Amino acid sequence: MDKTTLLEWYRQMVLIRRFEERSDELYQLEGKIKGFLHLYIGQEAVAVGTIAARDPERDHLITAYRDHGHALAVGLEAGAVMAELMGKATGVVGGRGGSMHLASKEKKFWGGYGIVGAHLTLGTGMALAEQYKGSGGVCLCYFGDGATNIGYFHESLNMAGVWGLPIVFICENNKYGMGTAVDRASANPNLADKAKAYNIPAKKIDGMNIVEVYKATQKAIDACRKGKGPQFLEMVTYRYEGHSIGDRTRYRPAGELDKWRDEKDPIATLQKVLLEEYEASEAELVAIDDVVMKEIDDAVTFANESPLPAPETLFDHIYPA
Amino acid sequence: MARLTLREAITEALREEMQRDENVFIMGEEVGAWGGTYAVTKGFLEEFGERRVRDTPISEMVIAGAAVGAAMAGTRPVAEFMTINFAFVAFDAIVNHAAKVSYMFNGQFDCPVVFRAPGGGGKQLGATHSHTPDVIFAHFPGLKVVCPATPYDAKGLLKAAIRDNGPVLFIEPVPLYTSPKVRGDVPDEDYIVPIGEADIKRVGKDVTIITYGEGLHVSLDAAETLAKEGVQAEVVDLRTLQPLDMSLALASFKKTFKAVVVEFGHQTYGIGAEVVAQLQEQAFDYLDAPIKRVAQYDVPAPYSGELEKSALPDAKKVVTAVKEIL
Incomplete structure (x- = not known):
């Protein structure tokens, strides 16, 4: 990996983290954000590392409701994402979707979805469209550990397997489906095994290490592109915050979060690599942090100053044009 | 002009739309090798091949959901539920996804999917296979729901549904499929019956x-x-x-x-x-x-x-x- 790439990944991960921290404040302290807010803090390496491995011209992306990280990693403006969280007309989907439903057709980012597991079928369909058209695109389909217990998951993996569809199923195993730990919800807590049941090659990856995430994703996309059918990556990661705002995470054993944060944090891990193996300086990283902080400040200002959707647009887009 | 049964009119509409537009394909349980459990797609596998006439596993959730995804990504799938009773299994994919992606994402995404669903009772199939649940699906803004009663309307409405950029649930009353009484005139030339007109x-x-x-x-x-x-x-x-x-x-x-x-x-x-x-x-x-x-x-x-x-x-x-x- 070259240093410029790693510095860019560092910037993106810091951007996501600062964005999420600010969103949390805007929700809890200022009341500017309402509804659900699922923060991505702790999981940044997964979105950034996987998205770095895709071909933005032809590969699709679809994810669940914890989608801010993916939206920022595909390059959506922080201001437009923040405006969406505030329900503004300038938001990425005009204030119609909110936190859970960010999307961009231009970026082939088909959205965040709020019903656990449902979008796996949509992703399977996108891979089907690619195979049908023979255009060589691959679908990256993200979901949490909790989704591996729902029927949608099993039907999607089975169909993708039967038809050999170009889809990479990316399971972000952050240890909890809402408040229920993986081993309390899944008869087989080794989630990669579930893919193997459908003859889908599966790998368990350290989702806190962005370089490993990137390399594994690159291989999986490559296999899809070569017509080898669906691939499955279990990204082992950790959600620092609650499931959504208002979750005090009482279900977590004492010390568990601290252990992950102190020993495995994805940003600190990359920072260490940059400083020790790539001769990056502290000043270089601080400069990036400063640029990101400015970007977040500008994003919040933009969102604050943006207009609300016009009432007369209420009935727009019920049906496509 | 030909005198067709309702089922023949539906078959003609499907065949003509598949001939007209390469992006149109069929997926569902037993639509291919079997020829359709109600024989609507009989001969289609031979005519269009496995790529465009896709037998699926018995998995209604992914039949519906994958059709939605494939529609969003640029194709025009016609997904068949063997009967509308099985669409209950896919309810979330239909009313919570097909019907929502246009609005929820601010009109960025089209969703040109047709769900074909043979429906109706009176065939001694028991309580779970005899529903006429049309109104349930018609409750949700974002999903068009169509139910023809004549061969002319069936052909014209199905063509309109396939050409529509949004999701359409196309309900086919099974008791009318081959009824001689329902047989009617259907023009030879291409036509549509607009959705949303009584x-x-x-x-x-x-x-x-x-x-x-x-x-x-x-x-x-x-x-x-x-x-x-x-x-x-x-x-x-x-x-x-x-x-x-x-x-x-x-x-x-x-x-x-x-x-x-x-x-x-x-x-x-x-x-x-x-x-x-x-x-x-x-x-x-x-x-x-x-x-x-x-x-x-x-x-x-x-x-x-x-x-x-x-x-x-x-x-x-x-x-x-x-x-x-x-």
Whole structure:
């Protein structure tokens, strides 16, 4: 990996983290954000590392409701994402979707979805469209550990397997489906095994290490592109915050979060690599942090100053044009 | 011009749309090698090949969901539920995804998917396989719901559905598929019947019968009987349940001052409830009598033939309802 790439990944991960921290404040302290807010803090390496491995011209992306990280990693403006969280007309989907439903057709980012597991079928369909058209695109389909217990998951993996569809199923195993730990919800807590049941090659990856995430994703996309059918990556990661705002995470054993944060944090891990193996300086990283902080400040200002959707647009887009 | 059964008209529409547009393909249970459990896609596998006629596992959630995803990503899938009863399994994919992606993402995404769903009861298939649940799907903005009752409408509406950029649930009344009585003229040239437009199927002046699907044929039979007794019933075929076109029903009601709504779904919270509500809201001053509903009784479908039939609308029940308000 070259240093410029790693510095860019560092910037993106810091951007996501600062964005999420600010969103949390805007929700809890200022009341500017309402509804659900699922923060991505702790999981940044997964979105950034996987998205770095895709071909933005032809590969699709679809994810669940914890989608801010993916939206920022595909390059959506922080201001437009923040405006969406505030329900503004300038938001990425005009204030119609909110936190859970960010999307961009231009970026082939088909959205965040709020019903656990449902979008796996949509992703399977996108891979089907690619195979049908023979255009060589691959679908990256993200979901949490909790989704591996729902029927949608099993039907999607089975169909993708039967038809050999170009889809990479990316399971972000952050240890909890809402408040229920993986081993309390899944008869087989080794989630990669579930893919193997459908003859889908599966790998368990350290989702806190962005370089490993990137390399594994690159291989999986490559296999899809070569017509080898669906691939499955279990990204082992950790959600620092609650499931959504208002979750005090009482279900977590004492010390568990601290252990992950102190020993495995994805940003600190990359920072260490940059400083020790790539001769990056502290000043270089601080400069990036400063640029990101400015970007977040500008994003919040933009969102604050943006207009609300016009009432007369209420009935727009019920049906496509 | 050819005289086709309802099923033949549907088959023709599918074949012609697949010939016209390479992006149109079919997926569903037993649509290929079997030829369709109701034989609608018989011969399609041979004609179009496995790429475009796709047998799926028995997995309604992913049949519906993958069709939505494939539609968003630039193809035009026609996904078949073997029967509408199995669409319950895919309810979330239909009403929570197909029907929402346009609005929720601010019009960025098209979703040109058609869900074909053979429906209707009266075939002694028992309680779980005999539903007419059309109204449930018609409840949700974002999903168009269509149910033709004649071969002409079936072909034209299915073509319109396939060419529509949004999701359409296309309900096919199985009891009408091969009925000789339903057989009708279908033009040879390409045409569509626009979604969201009702149609007058019989002109009359004394009472308005508002119906769709199977209900059309019992209503026409009833109108025939009534005519012999000097009562001229006007029969309005809604054809599309969502978006609902009430213009013809309202105009007819303002002429006859009396109405009966006929549907094969259950009466409680049915299509009739909505139609009656709109009639009284928009034409209260024209009400000469209570508006009657003839619908399936609120009971699960029993297996035994005569018992099952007794719960469904028939021409006699429609005639009785009309006479009660004349």
